[in-house]
């Protein structure tokens with residue numbers, strides 16, 4: 001797996017997953033936003049998506065909302081993100 | 088810090104409609120600079136120009152992939168809530184009380200819907216005191232006129248909690264101005280189609296890079312797209328659509344040789360890949376002997392129509408100059424047949440078959 005950005009840490013909270021494969025932007029970021037609304041501070045959300053637009057949108061959305069993007073990885077046509085929910 | 092007025096210790100909250108374009112960015116910035124706590128809202132209707140075409144077409148990939156609304160929020164340092172309104176928006180497109188603009192764009196109903204939706208607090212993290220838009224009187228002939236401004240305020244339910252900072256001086260003072268939450272003296276009186284005042288304001292606020300969508304923020308203002316949507320309604324005998332329909336209208340050549348079926352022919356690899364995701368639900372064609380497009384058939388083609396469909400698919404393949412091209416026809420049942428056809432000469436492809444012009 002080729003790592004694009006790595007800032008790994010061990011999550012203290014729970015882990016949730018979101019499969020946004022096949023969805024075109026901005027739907028993956030909308031689904032991410034809606035999912036994070038249901039999580040607790042400290043939880044980690046793992047997102048997988050296929051639209052390359054997510055490489056821009058998900059980091060931008062995390063910056064705008066102050067959530068922490070732990071990792072971004074690319075593997076056989078899919079993009080994987082780990083996002084830590086912050087207050 | 089010195090407290091300047093009775094409201095200073097309790098910042099008022101505003102929801103700003105953020106399209107990703109310049110006007111809504113300026114409107115939010117003007118209010119943000121007055122110490123108001125602003126959060127952005129952006130609605131995804133399914134018709135937004137933003138996003139997908141980048142992912143689909145190679146030719147568009149060289150362009151910036153950013154989501155402009157998110158980019159604006161980042162520039163302003165505000166939160167942005169992107170809201171999926173695909174299902175609810177259908178009623179606006181199908182039954183606009185105030186009618187359409189030049190194409191199938193129901194701009195006035197759309198604005199009323201969006202302001203109203205921003206008022207419903209479930210799209211935002213917290214409650215708020217007023218709504219901001221980047222509307223300018225006279226900017227758009229259908230929806231941004233002096234007589235439509237009060238209609239939007241009234242029918243959205245926002246009333247005088249709807250503030251348009253760019254043209255506020257041409258309108259009666261709203262509640263945020265009367266209450267002193269914002270200083271009317273720092274609002275603007277822009278009007279008409281001239282974009283120079285906005286551009287000058289952008290410059291003075293230090294914004295040099297911003298999106299300038301031509302014509303409108305969605306595909307419904309595009310005559311070719313609107314033509315394809317109208318054709319879909321005609322062909323099906325009812326005005327309805329689902330999300331996949333409106334996505335497919337953004338992709339490929341749409342060719343309708345007869346009322347009961349149309350072909351969607353991929354124009355390049357990116358479109359072929361996108362169409363490939365839908366292939367199991369449609370009769371679809373691949374050229375076998377030559378490199379060529381993926382073609383979906385929407386509607387109810389009869390067996391005899393498949394020959395013409397195959398000839399059209401062959402016409403858009405590398406074998407367009409060949410005597411014969413092999414085309415495989417896949418049915419949703421799993422049955423596949425192969426046809427050897429003569430590519431349709433361009434002169435036999437009726438111009439009227441091209442949906443949307």
Ligand code: SF4
Pocket residue numbers: 192193194195197198230302303304305306307308
């Ligand atoms: S251009 Fe489209 S999104 Fe913009 S106001 Fe008109 S209908 Fe709504």
